Each structure stands twice: as structure tokens, then as C-alpha cells.
Amino acid sequence: MMLELTGITKQFGAAGFSLGPVSFRLENGLHLLAGPNGAGKSTLLRMIATVLRPDCGQIAWRNGDIYANGGYKRTLGYLPQTFGLYEEMTGWEFLQYMAGLKGLPPRLARERSDFVAIRFGIRQECRRRIALWSMGLRQRLGLAQALLNDPAVLILDEPFNGLDPEESRAVSAFLAQLSEERVILISSHVLSGLAVTRLLLLRNGRLCFEGAPTAFINEARGQVWSLTVSKDQWLKLPHHDSTGTIILEDGQYRCNFIGERPPDIPGVQVGEPGLEEAYIFWLRYNHSTSEEIRDDHPA
Numbered sequence: 001m002m003l004e005l006t007g008i009t010k011q012f013g014a015a016g017f018s019l020g021p022v023s024f025r026l027e028n029g030l031h032l033l034a035g036p037n038g039a040g041k042s043t044l045l046r047m048i049a050t051v052l053r054p055d056c057g058q059i060a061w062r063n064g065d066i067y068a069n070g071g072y073k074r075t076l077g078y079l080p081q082t083f084g085l086y087e088e089m090t091g092w093e094f095l096q097y098m099a100g101l102k103g104l105p106p107r108l109a110r111e112r113s114d115f116v117a118i119r120f121g122i123r124q125e126c127r128r129r130i131a132l133w134s135m136g137l138r139q140r141l142g143l144a145q146a147l148l149n150d151p152a153v154l155i156l157d158e159p160f161n162g163l164d165p166e167e168s169r170a171v172s173a174f175l176a177q178l179s180e181e182r183v184i185l186i187s188s189h190v191l192s193g194l195a196v197t198r199l200l201l202l203r204n205g206r207l208c209f210e211g212a213p214t215a216f217i218n219e220a221r222g223q224v225w226s227l228t229v230s231k232d233q234w235l236k237l238p239h240h241d242s243t244g245t246i247i248l249e250d251g252q253y254r255c256n257f258i259g260e261r262p263p264d265i266p267g268v269q270v271g272e273p274g275l276e277e278a279y280i281f282w283l284r285y286n287h288s289t290s291e292e293i294r295d296d297h298p299a
């Protein structure tokens with residue numbers, strides 16, 4: 001299955017935000033769209049979800065324009081970044097309603113509603129009015145409705161918003177499983193713990209990187225410096241501009257510093273970058289927004 005964007009652009013007002021032109025191709029797998037606040041991630045996802053029309057360019061699914069292809073919407077699942085829920089409905093009524101909008105016949109609607117409610121751990125909650133639900137449970141309901149039609153294309157804008165760590169892990173694992181046979185594109189500020197097939201980075205409406213996460217991580221090799229210390233030592237460390245990630249492991253703090261030179265702290269060693277460290281390195285030091293880091297070989 002393939003979703004292809006060619007020369008997509010969007011401009012808000014004459015002097016407003018401008019996105020693109022953006023071109024890329026997505027095949028089955030889990031694709032992560034990342035970038036700073038305001039980079040244009042939601043705008044791009046909304047266009048792929050047919051909620052917003054591009055000014056120029058084409059988005060094609062199975063070689064046909066998604067706007068001309070009536071079948072595309074039936075095969076699409078979409079979780080917007082913010083969404084309204086019908087507060088007076090119960091979760092179950094909402095799922096049935098959404099299943100109806102997606103054209104599922106009543107019996108299949110019930111079966112799929114049951115499946116997604118169990119999958120996202122909200123089956124019991126579904127009996128209650130949505131007005132009474134917490135934020136994390138509402139997010140689970142948003143994810144559940146996106147999967148009602150067993151979509152071949154799944155677009156999730158910030159799927160981990162409000163989820164507790166346990167549910168985030170469960171959703172990551174579920175997405176990895178689903179992505180074997182689906183095109184999944186998610187935007188997220190949470191980069192760790194995801195089995196990402198390809199990474200897309202947006203900044204200022206420009207696509208700066210599109211490729212395998214390993215190629216991106218390699219860019220940060222030799223720029224990460226690591227120090228493992230006890231909590232007491234950690235509390236005494238002076239603030240350092242190159243501080244990147246801090247991970248608590250077995251009661252010890254592993255501090256990763258990100259920069260061209262190691263910080264002047266005794267015991268610092270060359271560190272191993274992960275996606276998060278590579279992303280911080282890119283944000284801090286790679287300020288040119290040309291498409292310089294490209295890897296055209298699928299992982």
C-alpha cells in the first residue's frame with residue numbers, strides 16, 4: 001500500500017504560516033513526524049486526513065487523488081490533535097455513532113466497537129457519559145474511534161497526549177503490530193519507545209529529513225557525552241548548557257550531554273545517541289532547513 005505526497009503546499013493568509021512544497025512516499029510501516037511546536041505537523045496531517053485542502057500538489061492513495069477517490073475516506077482512520085466529543089453520549093453510544101458515520105453495518109459496528117473498547121481498556125468506562133471521563137480516557141476513546149473501520153491508513157496527531165506510561169507503552173506496541181500491514185503516520189513529541197520505520201522532520205514548514213531513524217541517529221554520533229552518577233552527585237552537578245537527556249537507571253542517573261565538545265566534568269565518556277539525543281542535537285546545532293540529510297533507502 002502506498003500513500004504519496006507530491007509538491008504539497010499550504011499558506012495561511014498572505015503573510016501567515018507557509019508549508020512546503022513537501023513530497024514523500026509512505027509505505028506500510030510506522031512513520032513518525034516530528035518537529036518543534038508550530039513546524040506544521042498538524043497542518044500536514046490534516047491535509048492527509050482530507051480535513052484541509054492543500055493549495056497545490058497532490059496526495060495519492062493507490063495511485064488516485066485522495067479527494068477524487070471515494071474509497072479513501074472509508075479506509076482512513078484519523079485522530080486529530082484536539083477533538084470534540086459528545087459529552088452527553090456514553091462512550092458506547094459515541095463509538096456506535098462514529099461507526100455509523102464510517103458506514104459500518106450495525107452488527108460490524110457493535111463487533112468493532114467492542115474490539116476497540118477492549119483494546120484501549122475502556123470497555124467498562126464506555127457505559128458512562130463522556131462528560132464524566134478523564135482526559136486520558138478521552139484520548140483512549142479518540143484512538144478507539146480512529147480504529148473502528150480497521151483502517152489501511154492511520155493518521156494519529158499526538159496519540160500519546162494524556163496517556164499514562166503504561167498505556168503509552170501498550171499503544172506503542174499495538175501500533176508496531178498494526179504497522180505490519182498498514183500505513184501509519186503519527187506526530188509526536190515523545191520519541192523514545194517507538195518502533196519507527198521511518199522518520200520525517202519538519203521545521204518552519206519545510207521537510208528537513210526523511211529516512212531511516214538509524215541514519216538520523218548516526219548524524220549525532222560523536223556529539224553525545226555520557227556521565228553516570230549517584231543521585232547525590234547528580235544534585236551537585238553545575239548547570240551545563242549542553243545537558244540533553246537524563247535517564248534514571250537502577251538508582252543511578254545517566255546524563256547525556258549533547259554538543260561538539262564534552263563538558264568539562266570529570267568522568268564524562270563518549271555516549272551512544274538514541275533518537276531523542278539525535279533530535280536534540282538536530283534542534284540545537286543543525287539550523288539549516290535544507291533537505292541536506294536525506295536517506296532514500298527504506299529501512
Ligand SMILES: Nc1ncnc2c1ncn2[C@@H]1O[C@H](COP(=O)(O)OP(=O)(O)OP(=O)(O)O)[C@@H](O)[C@H]1O
Pocket residue numbers: 012013016017035036037038039040041042043044081
Ligand atoms: N487555520 C489556520 N489559520 C491560520 N494559521 C494556522 C491555522 N492552522 C494552523 N495555523 C498556523 O500554522 C502554523 C503551524 O501549525 P501546526 O498546528 O500545523 O503546527 P504543529 O507542528 O502541529 O505544532 P504543535 O507541535 O505545537 O502542535 C502555526 O503557526 C499555526 O498558528
